[in-house]
Amino acid sequence: MESEGILNELSRDSKHSLFYSISKKHFSNLNRLKNKLKDFYAKLEIIEKQVEEQETEELCKQEYKMLKRIDVLEKKIEFEAISSIIFSALFLEAYIYDYGARRLGDNFIKEHIDKLDPMSKIVVITQLVLEKPFPKDRDIYGRLKSLIKSRNSLVHNKSHKIDLSKFKNYIEKRDVELIELIKEGLDAYETIYDFLQFMLEIDSNESFQINLLI
Structure with missing residues (x-):
């Protein structure tokens, strides 16, 4: 019964x-x-167009002030995008572990599944529970892999030297990277939301209630 499934969900300690x-x-x-x-x-x-037409001290001040505001805003955007990616990945790992523990048993998951990478956990656990292969041809499979890849690139971030003689190229590259980071940050949450919908679709016995999370 659905009420029993919800009670089972609430009786477990998971983040x-x-x-x-x-x-x-x-x-x-x-x-x-x-x-x-x-x-x-x-x-x-x-x-900038006004400065090109007539470069006044007041316009230059306005341009500088706007550039500073943009710089501050971009840092806030980086924070929100990275947070969205990391916590979406944390949710994904915590949820699929809990799903497996509920359906296959805590000891089995801990002893035989826990050491697998996140994508393998999703594929193996769902296949064991549903007794059929995970549908890798579905769009959600590629999106989950992209989320995990985004998470890994952040967690294993590597520093590198900046060629100051090509600083303009570096700034342009940073702008492109920010656009990509924004996309990844937005995709991250949308992916886990759609993944929950997907889980409810492929497993009619799944008790997970999306409205409990909102």
């Missing part, structure tokens, strides 16, 4: 619902800041 809520919050913040950044760049473009 996946908390991770989901945190990811959702950062996703919302990121969406809002992304739109704000777009507005700032539009204003900067207007100021």
Whole structure:
């Protein structure tokens, strides 16, 4: 019965619902800041055109002030995007472990599954529970792999030297990377939301209730 499934869900100690809520919050913040950044760049473009037409001290001050505001905003966006990715990945790992423990037993998951990488856990656990292969041809499979890849690139981030003689190229590259990071941050939460929908679709006995997490 559904009520029994919900009680089973609530009787377990897991952080996946908390991770989901945190990811959702950062996703919302990121969406809002992304739109704000777009507005700032539009204003900067207007100021830059005015400076080209007539370079006054006041216009130069406005341009500098807007550039500083953009710099601060971009740092906030990085924070929200990275947080969305990390907490989405944390949710994914916590949820699939809990799903397996509920359906296959805590000891089995701990002894035989826990050491696998996240994507292998998803594939192996769902296949064992449902007794059929995970549908790798579905869009969600590729999106989950992308989320895990984004998480890994952040967790295992490597520092590197900057060629100051090509600083302009570095700045342009940073702009491209920020655009990609924003996309990955937004995709992260949308991926775990769609993954929950997917789990409810492929497992009619799954007791997980999305509304409990919102």
